[in-house]
Amino acid sequence: xxxxxxxxxxxxxxxxxxxxxxxxxxxxxxxxxxxxxxxxxxxxxxxxxxxxxxxxxxxxxxxxxxxxxxxxxxxxxxxxxxxxxxxxxxxxxxxxxxxxxxxxxxxxxxxxxxxxxxxxxxxxxxxxxxxxxxxxxxxxxxxxxxxxxxxxxxxxxxxxxxxxxxxxxxxxxxxxxxxxxxxxxxxxxxxxxxxxxxxxxxxxxxxxxxxxxxxxxxxxxxxxxxxxxxxxxxxxxxxxxxxxxxxxxxxxxxxxxxxxxxxxxxxxxxxxxxxxxxxxxxxxxxxxxxxxxxxxxxxxxxxxxxxxxxxxxxxxxxxxxxxxxxxxxxxxxxxxxxxxxxxxxxxxxxxxxxxxxxxx
Amino acid sequence: xxxxxxxxxxxxxxxxxxxxxxxxxxxxxxxxxxxxxxxxxxxxxxxxxxxxxxxxxxxxxxxxxxxxxxxxxxxxxxxxxxxxxxxxxxxxxxxxxxxxxxxxxxxxxxxxxxxxxxxxxxxxxxxxxxxxxxxxxxxxxxxxxxxxxxxxxxxxxxxxxxxxxxxxxxxxxxxxxxxxxxxxxxxxxxxxxxxxxxxxxxxxxxxxxxxxxxxxxxxxxxxxxxxxxxxxxxxxxxxxxxxxxxxxxxxxxxxxxxxxxxxxxxxxxxxxxxxxxxxxxxxxxxxxxxxxxxxxxxxxxxxxxxxxxxxxxxxxxxxxxxxxxxxxxxxxxxxxxxxxxxxxxxxxxxxxxxxxxxxxxxxxxxxxxxxxxxxxxxxxxxxxxxxxxxxxxxxxxxxxxxxxxxxxxxxxxxxxxxxxxxxxxxxxxxxxxxxxxxxxxxxxxxxxxxxxxxxxxxxxxxxxxxxxxxxxxxxxxxxxxxxxxxxxxxxxxxxxxxxxxxxxxxxxxxxxxxxxxxxxxxxxxxxxxxxxxxxxxxxxxxxxxxxxxxxxxxxxxxxxxxx
Numbered sequence: 001x002x003x004x005x006x007x008x009x010x011x012x013x014x015x016x017x018x019x020x021x022x023x024x025x026x027x028x029x030x031x032x033x034x035x036x037x038x039x040x041x042x043x044x045x046x047x048x049x050x051x052x053x054x055x056x057x058x059x060x061x062x063x064x065x066x067x068x069x070x071x072x073x074x075x076x077x078x079x080x081x082x083x084x085x086x087x088x089x090x091x092x093x094x095x096x097x098x099x100x101x102x103x104x105x106x107x108x109x110x111x112x113x114x115x116x117x118x119x120x121x122x123x124x125x126x127x128x129x130x131x132x133x134x135x136x137x138x139x140x141x142x143x144x145x146x147x148x149x150x151x152x153x154x155x156x157x158x159x160x161x162x163x164x165x166x167x168x169x170x171x172x173x174x175x176x177x178x179x180x181x182x183x184x185x186x187x188x189x190x191x192x193x194x195x196x197x198x199x200x201x202x203x204x205x206x207x208x209x210x211x212x213x214x215x216x217x218x219x220x221x222x223x224x225x226x227x228x229x230x231x232x233x234x235x236x237x238x239x240x241x242x243x244x245x246x247x248x249x250x251x252x253x254x255x256x257x258x259x260x261x262x263x264x265x266x267x268x269x270x271x272x273x274x275x276x277x278x279x280x281x282x283x284x285x286x287x288x289x290x291x292x293x294x295x296x297x298x299x300x301x302x303x304x305x306x307x308x309x310x311x312x313x314x315x316x317x318x319x320x321x322x323x324x325x326x327x328x329x330x331x332x333x334x335x336x337x338x339x340x341x342x343x344x345x346x347x348x349x350x351x352x353x354x355x356x357x358x359x360x
Numbered sequence: 361x362x363x364x365x366x367x368x369x370x371x372x373x374x375x376x377x378x379x380x381x382x383x384x385x386x387x388x389x390x391x392x393x394x395x396x397x398x399x400x401x402x403x404x405x406x407x408x409x410x411x412x413x414x415x416x417x418x419x420x421x422x423x424x425x426x427x428x429x430x431x432x433x434x435x436x437x438x439x440x441x442x443x444x445x446x447x448x449x450x451x452x453x454x455x456x457x458x459x460x461x462x463x464x465x466x467x468x469x470x471x472x473x474x475x476x477x478x479x480x481x482x483x484x485x486x487x488x489x490x491x492x493x494x495x496x497x498x499x500x501x502x503x504x505x506x507x508x509x510x511x512x513x514x515x516x517x518x519x520x521x522x523x524x525x526x527x528x529x530x531x532x533x534x535x536x537x538x539x540x541x542x543x544x545x546x547x548x549x550x551x552x553x554x555x556x557x558x559x560x561x562x563x564x565x566x567x568x569x570x571x572x573x574x575x576x577x578x579x580x581x582x583x584x585x586x587x588x589x590x591x592x593x594x595x596x597x598x599x600x601x602x603x604x605x606x607x608x609x610x611x612x613x614x615x616x617x618x619x620x621x622x623x624x625x626x627x628x629x630x631x632x633x634x635x636x637x638x639x640x641x642x643x644x645x646x647x648x649x650x651x652x653x654x655x656x657x658x659x660x661x662x663x664x665x666x667x668x669x670x671x672x673x674x675x676x677x678x679x680x681x682x683x684x685x686x687x688x689x690x691x692x693x694x695x696x697x698x699x700x701x702x703x704x705x706x707x708x709x710x711x712x713x714x715x716x717x718x719x720x721x722x723x724x725x726x727x728x729x730x731x732x733x734x735x736x737x738x739x740x741x742x743x744x745x746x747x748x749x750x751x752x753x754x755x756x757x758x759x760x761x762x763x764x765x766x767x768x769x770x771x772x773x774x775x776x777x778x779x780x781x782x783x784x785x786x787x788x789x790x791x792x793x794x795x796x797x798x799x800x801x802x803x804x805x806x807x808x809x810x811x812x813x814x815x816x817x818x819x820x821x822x823x824x825x826x827x828x829x830x831x832x833x834x835x836x837x838x839x840x841x842x843x844x845x846x847x848x849x850x851x852x853x854x855x856x857x858x859x860x861x862x863x864x865x866x867x868x869x870x871x872x873x874x875x876x877x878x879x880x881x882x883x884x885x886x887x888x889x890x891x892x893x894x895x896x897x898x899x900x901x902x903x904x905x906x907x908x909x910x911x912x913x914x915x916x917x918x919x920x921x922x923x
């Protein structure tokens with residue numbers, strides 16, 4: 001049976017010296033049953049701390065944790081029925097694979113007669129047969145990862161929490177395990193929270209992504225929502241790439257705002273223009289794909305090509321803007337459009353439909 | 361900063377559950393009664409005369425010419441033993457870590473070095489007496505008419521033999537930790553072997569040398585058994601003077617004052633040594649990466665020189681131990697060398713009570729102490745308990761203090777007053793537990809700090825409670841450290857004398873004290889038989905503990921710790 005998770009105004013402050021440093025700051029979030037939510041954020045954003053609070057390894061300074069509607073904030077970790085996958089797997093080094101997987105069953109006092117069958121089933125499910133008698137240090141990284149999954153899935157957890165589970169694997173194995181984890185989670189219908197700092201992992205894996213920054217929840221949404229409609233500058237920058245510029249709001253209308261950037265006027269239709277007021281500073285985010293380069297002189301901004309990189313399916317440019325700052329832009333491959341060389345003067349255009357503005 | 365953060369992260373489980381609280385209370389009660397209370401009584405006795413606070417007792421010590429001389433002698437002897445012991449320790453450590461030797465020979469050297477650790481404290485003294493004492497084997501062999509072994513020289517040699525293994529352990533650890541790449545780099549920059557040794561190996565092992573020197577200085581300063589046998593009347597030292605003051609003059613207060621004079625340099629040396637150990641960690645290796653090349657050997661000539669010196673001492677040690685062994689089968693050493701079993705008959709009849717009592721006390725101390733060490737180590741490494749630092753310090757206190765001081769403090773504290781325990785088994789067991797548990801506590805704590813807390817968290821999240829987690833995950837992972845503490849505790853409980861000699865009685869006797877009695881009555885053959893029996897018991901028990909560990913914790917092929 002899969003259950004939803006609710007976080008209510010969760011805060012965690014650590015005493016560091018005399019001041020209390022918030023690691024998690026007023027986070028509220030509902031995760032539906034059977035849903036897979038990724039916690040995405042840079043290191044120090046508090047994502048792991050939240051996960052550890054849900055698991056019961058940490059106690060929140062404030063706020064409540066509900067699992068399936070039941071308040072578990074004061075419950076010990078071993079009474080929560082949660083599966084936790086550690087970044088380093090935390091396999092018991094003094095036990096065989098069999099004993100590792102059977103550990104939770106024995107703690108639950110499952111009759112000894114049923115244990116071998118259950119262990120064999122779950123090992124088969126994660127694609128690990130015939131390694132029961134080996135010790136963790138005789139397994140490869142990927143195999144250890146599968147044992148960690150088996151050890152948790154054998155208990156049929158109501159909720160699965162994963163703390164950067166793929167961080168210790170090499171790139172090709174990571175892609176395989178990512179698909180594997182997704183398959184198992186869908187197949188078993190387990191509610192899952194997946195912590196990562198890798199946006200590709202979060203976007204490919206999760207039904208919804210919660211973006212965290214400095215202990216605060218910046219935005220929750222489907223991967224597409226986050227990319228298409230970021231709610232602030234941090235998310236716009238963190239999901240995908242964006243050129244960030246500063247401007248001053250000149251005028252705001254119902255569906256657009258006029259913002260002065262580098263002394264030029266720019267009309268912006270996306271972002272949080274409803275929150276902008278005339279005279280405010282605003283942050284502008286333009287994805288490199290929304291920047292087009294042209295001949296110098298007749299453009300929105302003037303610049304000079306600082307560097308050019310061949311990126312396979314396109315050229316990537318770093319442009320030094322005349323008024324200061326750098327802009328990243330994509331261009332056509334040689335033979336399929338205009339190609340600029342390093343040092344060339346260029347004109348820079350922003351696609352108004354793709355330019356976003358946020359209050360600062 | 362990261363480590364500090366890690367600490368606070370765990371503070372989530374800081375709430376004191378009733379079990380932890382109960383453990384803490386029991387622990388503190390034990391420490392209060394058997395560590396703090398005796399020390400307080402000792403200090404009160406030293407700093408009081410005629411019912412008021414006074415320095416008179418200490419002044420008396422310094423007015424007395426013999427005790428003044430004893431202080432100087434103690435310090436001179438300690439310095440000499442520290443120099444010679446460190447020298448031999450370095451030679452042995454260098455042989456084992458830097459000279460390519462057959463594996464079997466390397467093990468053999470390590471085995472010989474360990475012998476003094478498992479022997480009663482008089483072994484080297486008795487053997488030296490049998491070899492070089494009046495009518496000694498070597499003296500007669502080389503026809504040396506009169507040679508006085510007793511005094512500074514004899515004590516110095518006997519203590520060097522007894523304590524250089526400490527230096528060996530400290531130094532081989534540090535020589536092994538020096539990254540061979542550094543020595544290779546120096547060699548590839550054009551340094552000759554001698555130059556590499558002088559400019560890289562030796563400077564990097566300086567912290568280890570200082571550490572070994574201080575450890576040996578402390579060991580010699582507080583040694584009681586060796587000077588009692590070897591020093592004679594011409595070379596008084598503080599430990600024996602304190603003992604004689606109490607047993608000969610029935611002057612408990614005076615003995616306490618002398619032991620207090622001993623306490624100050626001993627404490628100073630300990631603090632110095634600790635600060636060296638702290639500094640050591642900056643100087644030497646961090647985690648080594650990549651394959652480790654074999655250490656560069658010494659040059660041919662240097663290797664031969666070092667090896668010959670090491671071999672000579674090794675042979676001498678073996679010679680001394682075989683004298684003990686042979687001596688135990690001889691009718692009267694130096695007079696009638698006919699073979700006999702009467703010495704063993706003596707041990708198993710007249711001496712049987714001492715054997716039985718000692719084993720009983722050692723077993724009791726080991727069992728109690730091991731449980732205590734595991735719990736204390738766990739509490740101080742894994743729980744945010746109040747007064748954690750104080751707990752660590754107080755549990756180490758009796759270990760830091762010289763045995764003579766602890767013994768006299770126990771006599772003062774438990775002869776009179778609210779708790780009269782002298783003459784009981786309880787006091788001997790308590791002394792061993794609260795004095796020698798320090799090693800087990802420290803090794804358990806160190807092992808626990810190496811076990812990733814996520815293993816315990818994994819156990820919780822898989823549904824296991826605290827007790828189950830402790831017994832199935834935590835304890836098996838630190839079992840080798842706990843077992844090491846248990847072995848140490850058993851060995852020292854069997855071989856201790858400096859503190860226990862003040863506490864034996866008609867009802868409870870100890871092997872070491874019986875050996876001492878035999879020596880003073882010149883019953884050397886019986887003393888040798890006692891020593892052989894004691895060494896055998898220690899070996900057997902040590903093996904039994906290792907076997908228990910094997911049975912209790914299955915060893916994964918690659919060792920327990922994952923890289």
